[in-house]
Amino acid sequence: MVSLFGRFRGGYMKILVCISQVPDTSTKIVLKDDNTAINNQGTTYIVNPYDEWYALVCALELKESGTASDIHLITVGKADVEPVIRKALALGGDEAIRIDADSNDPFQTATYIAEYAKSVSYDLILCGKESIDYNNGAVGAMLAGLLDIDYIGFATDIQINGSSVIVKREIEGGEETDACSLPVVIACQKGVAEARIPNMRGIMAARTRPLKAVTPVAVDPVTEILAYELPPAKAGIKLIEADNMDELVALLHTEAKVL
Amino acid sequence: MSVIVLVEHTEGSIKKKSLEAVQYATSIAQKTGTTVSAIVLGTLPNDEMENLGQYGAHKVLNVPDARLNELHPRAYTTALLTAAQQEASKIIIMLHDINGRAVAPRVAGKLKAGLVAGALSYPDLDKGFVIKKAVFSGKAFAHVNITSDVKVITLIPNTFQLNKGEGKASIEKLDVNFSDNDFGITVKEVNKIKGEIPLADAQLVVSGGRGLKGPENWGILEDLAKELGAATACSRPVADAHWRPHHEHVGQTGGTVRPDLYIAVGISGAIQHLAGVNGSKNIVVINKDPEAPFFKAANYGVVGDALEVLPKLTEAVKKFRQNHK
Ligand SMILES: Cc1cc2nc3c(=O)[nH]c(=O)nc-3n(C[C@H](O)[C@H](O)[C@H](O)COP(=O)(O)OP(=O)(O)OC[C@H]3O[C@@H](n4cnc5c(N)ncnc54)[C@H](O)[C@@H]3O)c2cc1C
Ligand SMILES: Nc1ncnc2c1ncn2[C@@H]1O[C@H](COP(=O)(O)O)[C@@H](O)[C@H]1O
Numbered sequence: 001m002v003s004l005f006g007r008f009r010g011g012y013m014k015i016l017v018c019i020s021q022v023p024d025t026s027t028k029i030v031l032k033d034d035n036t037a038i039n040n041q042g043t044t045y046i047v048n049p050y051d052e053w054y055a056l057v058c059a060l061e062l063k064e065s066g067t068a069s070d071i072h073l074i075t076v077g078k079a080d081v082e083p084v085i086r087k088a089l090a091l092g093g094d095e096a097i098r099i100d101a102d103s104n105d106p107f108q109t110a111t112y113i114a115e116y117a118k119s120v121s122y123d124l125i126l127c128g129k130e131s132i133d134y135n136n137g138a139v140g141a142m143l144a145g146l147l148d149i150d151y152i153g154f155a156t157d158i159q160i161n162g163s164s165v166i167v168k169r170e171i172e173g174g175e176e177t178d179a180c181s182l183p184v185v186i187a188c189q190k191g192v193a194e195a196r197i198p199n200m201r202g203i204m205a206a207r208t209r210p211l212k213a214v215t216p217v218a219v220d221p222v223t224e225i226l227a228y229e230l231p232p233a234k235a236g237i238k239l240i241e242a243d244n245m246d247e248l249v250a251l252l253h254t255e256a257k258v259l
Numbered sequence: 260m261s262v263i264v265l266v267e268h269t270e271g272s273i274k275k276k277s278l279e280a281v282q283y284a285t286s287i288a289q290k291t292g293t294t295v296s297a298i299v300l301g302t303l304p305n306d307e308m309e310n311l312g313q314y315g316a317h318k319v320l321n322v323p324d325a326r327l328n329e330l331h332p333r334a335y336t337t338a339l340l341t342a343a344q345q346e347a348s349k350i351i352i353m354l355h356d357i358n359g360r361a362v363a364p365r366v367a368g369k370l371k372a373g374l375v376a377g378a379l380s381y382p383d384l385d386k387g388f389v390i391k392k393a394v395f396s397g398k399a400f401a402h403v404n405i406t407s408d409v410k411v412i413t414l415i416p417n418t419f420q421l422n423k424g425e426g427k428a429s430i431e432k433l434d435v436n437f438s439d440n441d442f443g444i445t446v447k448e449v450n451k452i453k454g455e456i457p458l459a460d461a462q463l464v465v466s467g468g469r470g471l472k473g474p475e476n477w478g479i480l481e482d483l484a485k486e487l488g489a490a491t492a493c494s495r496p497v498a499d500a501h502w503r504p505h506h507e508h509v510g511q512t513g514g515t516v517r518p519d520l521y522i523a524v525g526i527s528g529a530i531q532h533l534a535g536v537n538g539s540k541n542i543v544v545i546n547k548d549p550e551a552p553f554f555k556a557a558n559y560g561v562v563g564d565a566l567e568v569l570p571k572l573t574e575a576v577k578k579f580r581q582n583h584k
Contacts, residue, residue: 025534029399174452258462
């Protein structure tokens with residue numbers, strides 16, 4: 001949940017929410033072209049759950065409480081990601097920016113977003129904990145580095161208090177409360193906001209909200225994916241009778257060697 | 260030209276996963292004809308630092324500034340950039356954990372370096388600098404080539420074997436010019452959940468799903484976890500229903516675990532759940548439905564009622580522990 005403190009100062013904050021498009025969570029991965037590419041025929045795409053459920057909704061709550069004035073969504077992708085951006089806009093947000101580039105490299109993605117963000121000077125940049133396709137969890141921290149501002153990851157609660165922010169975040173075996181000044185990049189996960197479902201009004205409104213395509217700055221990727229591989233199938237399961245837990249423990253000791 | 264590795268420590272000792280990182284760095288250094296410099300930020304007893312030599316570190320560069328005992332991503336980045344410049348390092352290694360994930364991308368961005376986040380293999384140097392990592396939450400793996408001159412890698416903990424040898428690292432103090440901005444984040448409060456084993460690094464995990472029926476039945480699951488010395492986890496609906504705290508939720512939209520043993524109790528094995536646990540080395544599934552999809556992903560299976568099987572398993576573990584003291 002987000003605090004109401006900002007209301008008393010009058011909403012002024014400009015928030016940028018980083019949105020990536022990912023295959024639906026139930027997608028089965030199939031390879032093609034000698035295992036150098038993913039076959040995405042028939043794949044449905046969704047907004048990356050961390051970006052939608054937590055980062056975007058947190059921004060909306062900040063606007064609803066009067067703390068934020070403008071919410072911009074940004075995505076790096078070619079024109080085919082627009083339907084997914086519209087889905088995000090159906091939840092809320094004043095405008096969307098699409099950096100017209102296909103990037104699979106965190107440095108390239110972060111550089112594109114950083115260059116755009118510099119031109120607007122946002123007070124708060126929210127992203128997800130990680131994208132569930134390439135699982136890097138890198139773009140947010142890299143973006144903060146390129147902008148020379150602070151970064152807090154694994155956030156579970158965000159409170160804005162004037163020009164500073166108080167964030168609860170996950171640490172190993174517990175939780176920590178951090179404070180820092182705006183601007184800052186925060187990577188969101190469960191806890192930051194309650195997931196919402198878009199309603200008809202939002203879906204209609206999203207159609208008319210501006211979605212502008214921006215030409216990317218020139219930057220080369222510094223990584224490339226040469227090939228993919230699917231995990232080997234499990235080699236058959238051993239079933240153990242429910243009354244014979246000694247046998248299971250013995251197998252875990254002698255065969256699996258985990259006890 | 261050394262390989263640099265960031266070493267994490269807590270309460271005066273080095274974390275085991277950081278020893279794995281030092282070992283990994285050593286292997287790369289051997290293949291590329293260089294040495295390993297371990298970076299220790301904050302205060303740590305000398306013998307702990309020297310012992311990094313047992314895993315192949317040539318020297319330790321230490322910044323004995325107590326503020327660095329807490330994570331400050333910008334200060335950590337400044338220190339690592341200073342070390343990388345001093346050592347003319349081209350390869351920088353960290354862990355793919357909460358700290359590493361706040362620092363490594365920042366360092367990589369500053370150096371325009373390619374990053375492999377979540378390495379599962381040593382680099383293949385024959386084809387460039389190619390490292391395997393999980394993508395699509397473990398539903399596939401990608402072989403990623405880093406094409407930049409400087410390379411940053413974060414390692415998945417509990418993946419690389421430790422191989423303790425002889426040796427003592429020399430300790431050098433590293434002078435770093437921090438700015439005020441480097442410490443822009445103030446830590447207000449730290450709440451460690453007492454006695455809890457951090458899930459992401461746990462080697463044994465006992466996890467419960469909706470099949471356990473309600474929070475009142477978690478006692479028998481916790482008994483087993485305690486007997487094993489395991490961390491506890493759960494499926495998403497269980498956390499959504501507030502039967503368990505949300506940080507226990509594993510899966511595609513929760514945490515990821517890679518333990519030696521994952522025991523799934525009353526969990527159906529939906530694809531989104533498997534995405535968070537498919538890196539586990541061994542999976543035991545306890546479910547009353549022999550058709551539950553989880554059995555297809557398991558090494559060992561028990562078809563039965565969790566409420567009956569769990570206490571029996573706990574008893575068996577107890578007996579085993581007594582006989583193997
Ligand atoms: C976008 C999206 C993201 C998602 N992300 C996640 C995620 O990150 N993590 C996650 O876990 N889920 C996630 N899910 C939900 C997932 O699809 C499943 O619904 C969920 O994992 C099911 O949880 P469960 O197995 O505990 O419950 P159920 O599916 O209800 O299964 C309960 C199981 O317990 C067994 N059982 C019942 N009684 C007993 C008994 N007495 N003894 C033994 N066994 C018993 C049943 O046979 C059944 O197999 C996501 C879904 C979506 C759509
Ligand atoms: N192509 C993209 N466009 C916009 N934001 C992105 C993109 N890729 C990643 N992000 C943001 O960065 C976060 C971390 O992504 P990643 O580093 O890819 O795991 C995501 O949750 C998004 O908020």
